Amino acid sequence: MEMKDMKVTLSGVTLQNPVIPASGCFGFGYGMAEFYDINILGSISFKGTTREARFGNPLPRVAECPSGMINSVGLQNPGIDEVIAVELPKMRKSFRQPIIANISGFSIDEYVECCEKIDREEQVAIIELNVSCPNVHGGGMAFGTCASSVSDVVKEVKKVITKPLYVKLSPNVTDIVAIGSAAVEAGADGLCLINTLLGMRIDIRNRRPVVANRMGGFSGPAVFPVAVRMVNQVAHSCGVPVIGCGGVSSAEDVIEMMMAGATAVQVGAANLVNPYACKEIVESLPEVMRRLGIDSLSEIIGIV
Amino acid sequence: MGIRNIYKIVSNRELTRKTWVMILRGDTQAITTPGQFVNVAIPGKYLRRPISICDYSHERGEITLLYDVVGEGTLAMSRMKEGDEVDLLSGLGNGFSTTSVGTRPLLLGGGIGCAPLLNLGRALVRSGKSPIAILGYNTAADSFGMDRWFEEIGVEAFIATVDGSLGTKGFVTDVIRRFGIEGDYFHACGPMPMLRALCNGLDIPGEVSIESRMGCGFGACVCCSVETKDGVKRICKDGPVFRKEELIWK
Structure with missing residues (x-):
């Protein structure tokens, strides 16, 4: 079989293939390295990191859904300093590809401080600004659902970093293109979408919400069509590279997402039901490309 | 060797009004100590269901699971039949300590x-x-x-x-x-x-x-x-x- 070209480039950062575990579904990678050699991945978006350590929300914080799941973890992480001192060195031992740093926060100052610190880390190739976490109050999604606050945080962060900045967008908005455009006008180098959809399940026997935080982020194959639609709208309107995310579970989904306009693709919930999901996707991509008559993945980006 | 394997149901039967026992045959090598658990893929459900390992034998390649039917996932599990294939992640969790724990x-x-x-x-x-x-x-x-x-x-x-x-x-x-x-x-x-x-x-x-x-x-x-x-x-x-x-x- 002839070699298939799976390389893609995000703002000057070349990835060996477009497959990236999404933030919050792969930790800092080294835990998953127990299951396979994670160096086959294009990149890893690490667990959403804030200035202070956070436990997150009370348990239970996961719920079953039709073709998907709700989580209300709430940005559990050890804080930026511990991430840099402890998690990144461990990550580097098992992963030698470019890293995407997912940074979240509750104030512009916090985003700025964390981005400035993580920008100095050599292996971090892209900073992913998480303005779309639905599980925290007064931060995360509160920034990402308002065009002017997205613009404000992007402008301030851009002043202190040297690496490409990708803004991770929330689907919980009326007009995703308006938010994406605001981010780009403020200086974002790319966009990543979608974060989870705000959802809720009720335990009808106990008459209370399944997750203790009442609501949570809905993800999994059920949201894939929503993600493809939003990626397609944003990719054709915002003029920057897009990382497609939301319900991707197979090599076919990766190709669909790329045809919709994504330059690279993140895989989230699929890792949680099958720890080998990303490995299987990377390994089956060449055969799926052959079947579809695709020689180079970069040629299909945004063709639909 | 991986933690994900396909097992065949040897038996799946009711013990009481809510507790069932399922015996599975397959690769048990990922299980290293008592008190670990498996995560069971349930047809029609997205998330797996974690069930503790009641007993296992590397010689026979068997895992015994006891589970209560408490919701839709375990109800679906109780409807699986002898001979059906089940996708499990096995050998999960730390398990009990079996050394230096006293004599009694x-x-x-x-x-x-x-x-x-x-x-x-x-x-x-x-x-x-x-x-x-x-x-x-x-x-x-x-x-x-x-x-x-x-x-x-x-x-x-x-x-x-x-x-x-x-x-x-x-x-x-x-x-x-x-x-x-x-x-x-x-x-x-x-x-x-x-x-x-x-x-x-x-x-x-x-x-x-x-x-x-x-x-x-x-x-x-x-x-x-x-x-x-x-x-x-x-x-x-x-x-x-x-x-x-x-x-x-x-």
Whole structure:
């Protein structure tokens, strides 16, 4: 079989293939390295990191859904300093590809401080600004659902970093293109979408919400069509590279997402039901490309 | 070798009005110690269901799972048939400690929480210890016969029921008091109020296996975190077994 070209480039950062575990579904990678050699991945978006350590929300914080799941973890992480001192060195031992740093926060100052610190880390190739976490109050999604606050945080962060900045967008908005455009006008180098959809399940026997935080982020194959639609709208309107995310579970989904306009693709919930999901996707991509008559993945980006 | 394998159902039958036993055949190599669990893919459900390993044999390539039918996932599990294939992640979690735990460990189970103690009892007997099992249920109808399984592997077993319809009336601690049972370590699994009572009430060292709704079962999603005296831990990956002094009871 002839070699298939799976390389893609995000703002000057070349990835060996477009497959990236999404933030919050792969930790800092080294835990998953127990299951396979994670160096086959294009990149890893690490667990959403804030200035202070956070436990997150009370348990239970996961719920079953039709073709998907709700989580209300709430940005559990050890804080930026511990991430840099402890998690990144461990990550580097098992992963030698470019890293995407997912940074979240509750104030512009916090985003700025964390981005400035993580920008100095050599292996971090892209900073992913998480303005779309639905599980925290007064931060995360509160920034990402308002065009002017997205613009404000992007402008301030851009002043202190040297690496490409990708803004991770929330689907919980009326007009995703308006938010994406605001981010780009403020200086974002790319966009990543979608974060989870705000959802809720009720335990009808106990008459209370399944997750203790009442609501949570809905993800999994059920949201894939929503993600493809939003990626397609944003990719054709915002003029920057897009990382497609939301319900991707197979090599076919990766190709669909790329045809919709994504330059690279993140895989989230699929890792949680099958720890080998990303490995299987990377390994089956060449055969799926052959079947579809695709020689180079970069040629299909945004063709639909 | 990976943690994900396909198993064939040897049998899947009802033991009581809510408790079922499923025996699976397949690759057991990922299981290294008693008290680990498997995460079962359920047809029609997105998330897997974590179920503790009641017993396993590398020689026979068999895993025994005991589970209560408590919701849609376990209901679907009870409808799986002999010969069906099941996708499992196996050998998950840290498991019980089987060394340096005294010579007379108590195995304290509450309801379906008795399940992982059987294989533990087998391992402890094999390593020359003399465990005693005390099994608590709400009522006689909930007892699924585990006392007999314990006796088959040479472990003396007592029963407590809350309503007194079988064994000693009350809780496992009432059995300890009534018969003056003296252990030098305890391993417990059961509902949280029971585990809290044991950690606070027994003055011997011990460890408990705790239950949680889980996302992945292997530490990636951090949906099942718990704050301990040694920092934040994932029940699925750093647990499910924790030493009594690690846990914080609020």
